[in-house]
Amino acid sequence: MQTEGGWDADGKGKSVYDIRPATADTSDWKFANDNYHHYTEDFDLMAAEGMNCYRFQISWSRVNPTGDGAWNQAGIDYYSRFIDDLIKRGIQPMICLYHFDMPLALAEKYDGFMDRHVVDAFVRYGKKMIDEFGDRVKYWITFNEQNLYFMPGASVIAGSSKAPHTADTLYTIAHHIMLAHSQVVAYLHKTTHDQIGGMLAYAEFYPATCKPADVQAVRKTDEFLNRDLLDVFVHGHYSNEVLTYVKNHHINMDWQDGDEKILGATTSDFLAFSYYRSSTINSDLIPDDTLVNEWPNKGDQANPYLKTSEWGWQIDPTGFRDVIDKLYDQYGVPIFPIENGIGVREEYNGTQIQDDYRIDYHRAHIQAMEDAMFEDGVPVIGYLGWGLIDILSSHGDMNKRYGMVYVNRTNHDLKDMKRIPKKSYYWFEKVIKSNGADLGSDAK
Numbered sequence: 348m349q350t351e352g353g354w355d356a357d358g359k360g361k362s363v364y365d366i367r368p369a370t371a372d373t374s375d376w377k378f379a380n381d382n383y384h385h386y387t388e389d390f391d392l393m394a395a396e397g398m399n400c401y402r403f404q405i406s407w408s409r410v411n412p413t414g415d416g417a418w419n420q421a422g423i424d425y426y427s428r429f430i431d432d433l434i435k436r437g438i439q440p441m442i443c444l445y446h447f448d449m450p451l452a453l454a455e456k457y458d459g460f461m462d463r464h465v466v467d468a469f470v471r472y473g474k475k476m477i478d479e480f481g482d483r484v485k486y487w488i489t490f491n492e493q494n495l496y497f498m499p500g501a502s503v504i505a506g507s508s509k510a511p512h513t514a515d516t517l518y519t520i521a522h523h524i525m526l527a528h529s530q531v532v533a534y535l536h537k538t539t540h541d542q543i544g545g546m547l548a549y550a551e552f553y554p555a556t557c558k559p560a561d562v563q564a565v566r567k568t569d570e571f572l573n574r575d576l577l578d579v580f581v582h583g584h585y586s587n588e589v590l591t592y593v594k595n596h597h598i599n600m601d602w603q604d605g606d607e608k609i610l611g612a613t614t615s616d617f618l619a620f621s622y623y624r625s626s627t628i629n630s631d632l633i634p635d636d637t638l639v640n641e642w643p644n645k646g647d648q649a650n651p652y653l654k655t656s657e658w659g660w661q662i663d664p665t666g667f668r669d670v671i672d673k674l675y676d677q678y679g680v681p682i683f684p685i686e687n688g689i690g691v692r693e694e695y696n697g698t699q700i701q702d703d704y705r706i707d708y709h710r711a712h713i714q715a716m717e718d719a720m721f722e723d724g725v726p727v728i729g730y731l732g733w734g735l736i737d738i739l740s741s742h743g744d745m746n747k748r749y750g751m752v753y754v755n756r757t758n759h760d761l762k763d764m765k766r767i768p769k770k771s772y773y774w775f776e777k778v779i780k781s782n783g784a785d786l787g788s789d790a791k
Contacts, residue, residue: 360412459506
């Protein structure tokens with residue numbers, strides 16, 4: 348969705364993102380960085396840099412225009428070529444089945460993941476993709492950053508625009524998505540030898556002070572927004588604390604007979620997560636009767652001990668190491684950080700972009716990961732940065748650039764979409780060649 352473009356090519360149906368207009372500060376989503384037509388060029392850049400794994404999303408509405416109807420063979424064939432072209436270059440494909448772009452037909456008719464029909468449609472779609480590509484793709488993710496569906500704003504990424512913004516809505520969406528995840532996991536394990544794991548957007552949380560209420564707020568936030576899902580990913584059941592909260596607050600999460608059995612079969616071959624920053628929680632800022640899921644937003648406070656990006660995100664490689672350690676210590680399955688990077692405003696003026704700030708960010712985080720691996724003993728499968736090339740941010744802003752390769756376009760001018768490596772591209776080439784042993788600063 349953030350890279351592909353080709354919004355109306357080869358029989359693709361519309362997604363909820365395809366109809367979102369540009370604003371003064373954001374792009375529309377029709378073209379992104381036009382990976383649909385440029386992917387071989389992008390793969391060549393990956394191969395030249397030495398990348399050996401690439402995560403991408405299959406657009407649900409490209410392979411099934413209405414989400415629950417007939418399959419679009421042209422869309423399936425596109426991804427088949429896409430996967431083969433990765434493998435030819437020695438790059439292992441990793442599929443994410445859903446990255447926020449609900450088929451428009453399902454959003455309009457069923458209000459997205461508020462309806463169990465959409466759960467069933469997603470499971471059907473997931474099974475079809477496993478049948479098509481499971482012989483070639485060894486790593487899978489169902490939902491990008493699945494805990495975002497348990498936080499404010501979940502309705503937007505779940506394709507829901509009609510349900511009221513209530514606790515019932517939030518908990519129903521999160522539960523339906525977990526049911527979809529669990530069923531796809533079970534099918535993949537039954538029919539292939541591939542690996543699949545749950546993925547979270549993991550921010551390290553710190554208490555603003557040593558005041559017990561701040562410490563409790565951090566622990567409780569982690570329990571609801573992270574451990575509740577992790578417990579299902581690995582152990583097949585929700586957190587007892589969260590279920591007790593649901594009961595005590597009379598929250599309707601659409602729990603039905605048979606759901607416990609579906610969740611109970613869930614396991615994970617690895618735990619994946621994105622990590623960009625840490626956050627600090629001040630319990631005094633949280634109004635009484637605030638839903639726990641909203642505590643990080645209400646209680647957020649700047650950490651005076653950390654540097655902050657121009658977008659207000661606090662840079663914390665130590666938190667990255669701590670998340671890796673916690674995940675493995677508590678759940679005992681391999682860890683796979685699959686998103687990590689820094690967004691910066693950049694403009695190409697004819698000379699190479701000297702993005703030493705990006706090199707510094709990734710160097711510190713890779714070193715923190717290596718410390719978790721070699722000093723703390725955590726088995727880490729790999730490291731996927733965010734990302735190779737500049738893409739639209741999750742809010743549609745091309746000004747927030749994460750890539751090692753500049754894409755020559757702005758929010759409102761597609762220009763020529765030329766790919767131009769930055770300094771960090773050549774630094775990563777050296778890091779990859781040394782398998783992380785050489786994190787020095789020298790680069791072209």
